Amino acid sequence: MRQIYGLSLAVLVLVMIAAGLTYLFEFPALEETFSDTSATPRIVALSAIGFVVMASLVFGAPRAGEVLRAVVIWGLLGLVLVGGYTYRTELVAGGYRILGALAPGMTVPQTDGTVAVMRDASGHFQLEALVNDNKVRFLVDTGASAVVLTERDAQASGIDPESLSYSVPVSTANGRTMVAPVNLAQVSIGSISLSNVRGFVARPGSLETSLLGMSALSRLSGWQVEGERLLLKP
Structure with a gap:
């Protein structure tokens, strides 16, 4: 049971991370679907909620502490993704500067x-x-x-x-x-x-x-x- 739990959790986490990275780097197939950058925070928030819901369906009703911890973790991850997308130009320029210095x-x-x-x-x-x-x-x-x-x-x-x-x-x-x-x-x-x-x-x-x-x-x-x-x- 623990192996099934761990495998299922790993699959869910990988799917969520892949979705976030795909949107962050503007995968062409999703370019039109997510062309409105103002929708990014809502997408991340819904993804976090979806993760909790899916987890509850697979593993049974989670405890309040587990729900809160999941929301905090995915909320922070969402902020990182949104910040990276918003300042991607500056991050790329900074990377070039570092490469030029090194x-x-x-x-x-x-x-x-x-x-x-x-x-x-x-x-x-x-x-x-x-x-x-x-x-x-x-x-x-x-x-x-x-x-x-x-x-x-x-x-x-x-x-x-x-x-x-x-x-x-x-x-x-x-x-x-x-x-x-x-x-x-x-x-x-x-x-x-x-x-x-x-x-x-x-x-x-x-x-x-x-x-x-x-x-x-x-x-x-x-x-x-x-x-x-x-x-x-x-």
Whole structure:
């Protein structure tokens, strides 16, 4: 009898949790049925009452204390579900912020082929890309006309420092400096791969982080910022 009681109770609890999660994450089949978000508290309350009624039918009339305990537990669960649904946008944005802080530079491929980059704790978008099969950390800079590598990153990517000619003047946040033009055979950002990308190499000590500028971004079909994410479209 105890096994039947436990199994039946577990089934009831799982059904109630599945129903709540299905509504919370907007399962398509229920989208029209529950399109009115004002009905959410009533749905949760009715679910709690339904649970108590079903339990009474299966296990006999419950004691007053058991009924009260069930109402409190399901009421709290209902509040959590309603709060999660109401603030789902903020929760998702907070999750992206945490991901950006824990794994800055990580690129996340999306189902539609785009690549998402999370904003880091400083409010910028940084990412790890492959330049000629070498890992390089970039700061995404839409104000830079081209990809700009530090001398260290350029050398690690197979560019001979002796072949560089610092002949192109550019303006930076630290003033004017000279950079050396280069052609990057391959730049890969997650699942996105670009070939023959125009770039520059900065003078030693004039740039702290390599920049991913418009000579790469303009090769994409599009890019946009959505909250805490930068979406790069191949």
